[in-house]
Amino acid sequence: MSEPPGATIAASEAPPAADEPSKPLAAQRVLPLRRPGRWIATAVVLVLAAQFVHGLVTNPFYQWDRFGYWFLRPTILDGLVITLEVTAYSAVLGLLGGIVLALARLSKSPVLRAVSWTYVWALRSVPLIVVLLFLYNFSALYKTLSVGVPFGPAFFSFDESKLATDMVVAVIGLSLNEAAYAAEVVRGGILSVDQGQHEAAAALGLPKGYQFRKIVFPQALRSITPNYVNQLIGLIKSTSLVFYVSLLDLFGSAQSMGSTYPGDIVPLLLVVTVWYLILTSIVSVVQFYVERYYARGATRTLPPTPLQKLRTGLADLRARIRREAAV
Template sequence: MSEPAGAAVSLAEAPAPADTPSKPLSAQPVQPLRRPGRWIVTAAVLVLVAQILHGLVTNPFYQWDRFRYWFLRPTVLDGLLVTLEVAALSAVLGLLGGILLALARLSGSPVLRAVSWTYTWLFRSVPLIVVLIFLYNFSALYKTLSLGVPFGPAFVTFDESRLATDMTIAVIGLSLNEAAYAAEVVRGGILSVDQGQHEAAAALGLPRGYQFRRIVFPQALRSITPNYVNQLIGLIKSTSLVFYVSLLDLFGTVQSMGSTYPGDVVPLLMVATVWYLILTSAVSVVQFYVERYYARGATRTLPPTPLQKARAVLAGLRARLSREAAV
């Protein structure tokens, strides 16, 4: 059957479609997917943030001139040093106590397990302010403390009122409370380590103490670090309660100055707020680098540092500008 005249056209002579790209696909730049909803939400959030910042800066109620006056005053800095001292000592003692309680909870001794569970249950159930006030009035229950034979004669006797200073009461109260929470954090981290690691270490005949220090605990720190840093941030904020045991920390100093200068209550509270933000932000930065350190060997690529992120953004901008200039 013959084709109509003029109907047969070779493929070579066929005209190319109008939308056929002039460049091969491998040479064409990848166009990102358009997301208008994301841009709308981003713009709305930026407008909201700008309004909040504008209100903070322009509202005369905050009295930013008084804020600048109080921010670096020696009285405020002395209270800040007390907060740092109490938080540092309580964090160290609380973590050590938490490790001991976690090991006791995981031990084979039923007595140690029962004591650890009871301690954790008790101090997680009682509010911290109650613990501090109870310790503050401890001398009313026990006027003297002694060392000697149990249920027998005492060799050395101490006056409790002289030993229990305001700083000591604050550190002991916060440490006792922190140890109960740290125990569960440490226990969860130890349980997160693969059981095969324990079995391999035991098969090599390593001592149990060496197994814990060099094999189990370093791996558990990947899980312990973010959870305990969360506890540490809560501890820094909990130091504001030591004001109720007559210790002038940062919050206690602000409260005292607010009573003396009632017109500066708001700027003084803003001073305390900013200092607490600085302290918790510093702890978060340390947390990032500690997590990054212990992530070695567990992830294929370590999370980039802020400086590495900034370099990557600048490199991306340069590459984009060079592509646009080439086009």
């Protein structure tokens, strides 16, 4: 009886017999896919990084001994304190103003929407240095300020030049500018909340204020937090402009010392750079934990903390070493 066509091929492709010896499962290894491009790119990056660090450490132009001398000098630390004060006041006032402007943009009143839009448009269009200089010279335009009935009698008046100190001018200028950007951040966060949340809260008959405080705003914070912290980092760096309104912050103190000691300009700039890096790094760490806090209920698993990542990496490394030793 003749074999059907393809029988020989099928027989050759048949799996090996069950009695044939096979390697134990523990001896079988899965070889990872070779990625030479990744290794080449890693090597290039490491070489460039090593060259950068070597030049940074060995170049006498940076004068690291003078850097160490200036880093904790009282003049620099006093400027750092002023930077922190201006940042803290401006961040709080700017965020509060941004919330008010965002709610006005979302209001059903056309007047509130128009005023809020105009404010955001104007303050985002004008450079911050112009706003600060305008406020610094505000007393030349208005000698006194009064509160009363428009086109009518004034209840009381005060001298603007005595009230507007350098710190007040810096905080007001930064807060006005920050509020314009914070308004868009807050408005975007509120709009990111699913419309069904608003409808469900309204169906329950909850008051508008309660809906916003307990339902809408907590969910909007997941979107607001990373964007506003990004604004906060920009605010920290923007405080360097208050030097132009006669307030000696961190940058202003270094600039003043650089005028007195022209040979130490580069070390002083490095001091300012390192302090700004420290401040922004602290803000970034706080941002991570705030985002992680508000991610509860929105993700199945929370993102691991740096300490948890370190523990996981060490555990993986120990497991890999044990596997290599067993083979």
